[in-house]
Amino acid sequence: MRYVMRENDDPARRYATHVRGSRSGQQLVWESSPGQDVLVVQTPYERDAVDDIQEIVAGMEGMALPVDCYVEVPVKPGTWVRYVPSTSYARNDGCPLRTKACTYTVFCCQVEGDTCVVYSQQMTNTGNLPYRRIRLEVDVQVRKLTRTVGPFWNRREEDTGYYQITLPKDRMNDVCDGDVYYTVAGAKDIEIPLTRAMFKQGYVYVQTFDMPVVATRNDGLQINQ
Amino acid sequence: MKRPMDDFLCPYCFGHINHELVHFRSAKVETDPTGILPDEYDPYDEGDVRRFISRYEGPDKEKRVQRLFEWQRFAPKEDPVYQKFWREHGGETTEVDSLLKYSDVRSYNRPIIDPSSLQDRSYLKDQDGGGDVFVRDADGMVVRVELADGKRCTSRVCPHCHNPLPSGYGKHPIKFVSVIGITGSGKTVFLSQLLKDMQDYAAKVGLAADVRSAASRRFYEQDNVIAVDVPLPDPTPRDSFQQPLFYDLTRLINGRQRTDTFVLYDVAGEVFEDYQLIQEYAPFIEHSDGLIMLVDPEELRQAGEIVAGQQSMTRPAEVLNQVHTIVFHGKSDEKCKIPFAICITKTDTTLVQKMLSRELQDCLLDDVHEIVDELGYEKTVFNAREYAPIAEQLNEFIRRTERAFSLNLRTNYTTYAFFGFTALGCEVDDGVPVGPILPKRIEEPLLWLFYQLGFIGREGKYPLPNPDPIKCPNPACGSIDTVELTGDDRYYTTGWGIFKKKYEVNRLCRACGHRWMHYESQ
Incomplete structure (x- = not known):
């Protein structure tokens, strides 16, 4: 044609x-x-x-x-x-x-x-x-993973050193690789991409003691964290 | 349910009419008196006619006199009653003469037959042998009379002003709506676009719209054509009364047909600038069951802040004052209950885009959507759910930027709402639409009026521009210091054990602590 x-x-x-x-x-x-x-x-x-x-x-x-x-x-x-x-x-x-x-x-x-x-x-x-x-709104949850330690009379929560980022699987086809990334305090100039494969999986674990911040380069995406 | 035997109002002079007291324009017109009198007598000369009657002794005198009287009765002539009405309303009639192509005689110059007059009854055919000269429809409404020679006179006219009544007018309940606004606000363009697709717009709310007069069709087909590369219509002449526009709206209620007649008036903008003209056109405002007011966005105060040198106008507020004065004859202590749709026009223009939020612009440039039932038929309801975000934002916009206008409405009117539409949806270059012509939400104020007038219901709610403060119903209190309860606060229990009862409430009075369930009346 x-x-x-x-x-x-x-x-x-x-x-x-x-x-x-x-x-x-x-x-x-x-x-x-x-x-x-x-x-x-x-x-x-x-x-x-x-x-x-x-x-x-x-x-x-x-x-x-x-x-x-x-x-x-x-x-x-x-x-x-x-x-x-x-x-x-x-x-x-x-x-x-x-x-x-x-x-x-x-x-x-x-x-x-x-x-x-x-x-x-x-x-x-x-x-x-x-x-x-x-535009597209994407809801992302970032949760600190903890574990319970100590004797039964003195249980307490302890950081594991990991955060879990929950990504909506149904948005997999709406994002492109490179659109969404996260950063952590102390290394804010390092942007770690969240790819479509990660969206498909639904969960990502990040080893850090600072809460990751999810952001996007695409003005059409609104990340709700 | 209105029966045809009830009185109804003339749409021109608002005189009360009974269907058995209407007059008719004669189907018979005698234009040629040749042969009625002998050649030496001139039938147009009164002296000659008197001489003929007093001196003529021929054997055919009686027959000639009868023919002479009949010719005089059915000769075309100016109707003084009709002419008086039009002298008081612009000077010249604006009646659409659909019969002109069949006859040389103007419709309004045809003789008027009054069936209640003994003399005129002598020319009419007795329908039932008992003296009833009327032909009625299946519901008993008078639709025509017939002359002795069989000619059918179907053109009914008002007995007070002799203006024509559309076929079937008066059979159904009638509602009058005036479209007002200052010159240049877009009334004529709005009406032309609205009437052109009235059947589609009415169908969105399950109503069947039927054009009932030649003037209605001619308004958008001939006199005010809106098309690409065709100059927009001239402003409505200030001293000329435009023909009312008639529609019948039919709906099904429990499987039965219910019809209402809807009459629209296009009132020239200059009327509100001239005290004399206001008095002439006051009856149309006074008798209106609904009002649509068009506001050109350039009249808004915020426009003056956006466009350098633009004068912000106070004329919309003046129009409100004049309408209120007309309806209440100068009394200022009553609120006007006539439903009032205030419409910002030209919502697609750059000026409006700068004034309104992007979200509101998107709403105003979207279509009005119907609500369908489980069978896929349009419900006879106003889509308040879709209108709600527009109402909320326009209420806030007007309240924030047009304080005097907003206060005037709140003080003088009980039932009003704000709308926005574009009748063209395209640029206009030197008075000519560039195209494509894409009107948006033009029908929404009309559908709202249909709801207010009881033609249709409402689905969903919309925020009122003037919500009344919610008073505490406690007789000992009555405070307006009340708040809405949400979440778990909406529930409280009384009693204990098996006598415990749980209540749901949504309102709390902070003055006395009373809690109750408040139901909004809309």
Whole structure:
């Protein structure tokens, strides 16, 4: 499939805008002209695709049309695209989110033979934007591990020297390696990553006498510790 | 349940009408008097007519006189009653003449038939042989009269002002709603967008909306078209009374149909700047069962702090004062109970984005969602749950930034709520929408009024802008120093042993210690 970008010469009648999350929080919805197919572009949280679309379209050259599925653009890691026909949008009441803590941008597009034409977006001064940053809240628990020592008349809790960090397993697909890390006092410039594999496991044990602090580099992630 | 035999109000002059006392515009119009009188007599000349009657001795005199009187009765002419009403309301009628394409005679120049007049009854067909000239519908409501020659007169008019009544008007309970606001606040654009999709908006709350007048359809199809690259409508002429807009709203209650008639008035903004005009249009405000007030965000005080040189206006507060004065004829010691929807318009503009929080902007740019039942049908309820965060934030915003306006409302009105919408959802370049046109939450104030007027119920709660302080119900106390109880404090027990009883409460009076369960009335 060939991909070309064109200026949108009729934004009043060919449009896709006002992107937002659905009430359920699991779908992406937008306003578009009747029967309009759309290309959804997912990018890292801090950046939308409006200004980069030409580069993205160039990077898609030769790819099969990603109909109803997200495909990563080879030359732009972290950028995923999905072609959403108007019929799919109507049938599914929107388009499923791939992950959160990122930005989704929509573009009008149409298939002409073996060419997919993607139309550029025009920004307006209204509140209707062609992109939406989807935030994600992640609840993390950090617990000091102790053990009970001493005779039965004088039991006391003693530090084991370990902390347990509990990570939500259901957020595994929403985070990327490198997004989340922790630090400990005394070595705050050392950021130890919490990877997707750790999220899948659910627990991480850290040997330290200072409480680890979990943080993120992704502005779209909010860590609730 | 309203029966057709009850009196109803004229939507123009608000005179009381009984359905058997309506007048009709004649379906028969005699325009050509040729052949009625001999050639030497001019039927238009009164002198000639008198001479004919006194001197003509031909054998066909009686027949000619009868035809002459009939021609005079059914000739088109200006209606002095109708013209008097319109002279007092702008000078020229704004009636939509849907029959003009079929006839050269203007509808309002057609002769008026009064079935209660003996003379006019002589021209009408007796329907049942017992003297009843009316044709009624299945519910007994008068719908038409028929002339002796079979022509059907179906255009009912008010007997007081001779303005036309839509078909079926008066059969169902009627509610009047006025849309007010200063010039440029967006009333006409709002109404045009609202009426264009009224059926869809009403369907969201399980109501079937039916357009009942040509003027309603023409309002958005012809006179006030909102479209890309089409200039926005001009401001409503200040000295011209716009035709009321009629809708019938039908819902099912326990499997039975219940219909209400809804009448909307578009009141020109300049009305509130001119004392004389206020007096002319006062009856429309006075008889309103609900009010929608549009506030242009540029009128807000905070706008003056954002846009350099912008003058903050006090006119919305002045409009409130005038409405209150009209409703209570100058008495200042009563609160107005008419439900009042105050709407900030143009919520998609940069100015509003700077004034409101991101969270509120997102809410205001989202659609109004219906609530469906287990079968998937729209419930006949106002979605207060979805409206609640908007109400909470707008209440706080108005309270914080528009103190005088907020105080005016609290002092003079009992039932009001704040809304925000955009009727266009796109930029406007030199008075022309650039597009795409995406109105948002435009129907919410109307749906709230439907709830206030009893057409629909409510699901969920929303914070009131003017909650009354909760008083201690202890007769010996009555203090307003009460607090809400939460958590374990909500429970207390009395007695002991097998006589122990547990109570749940949610309110504590700090003055006397009384605890009780408070139920919010909303």
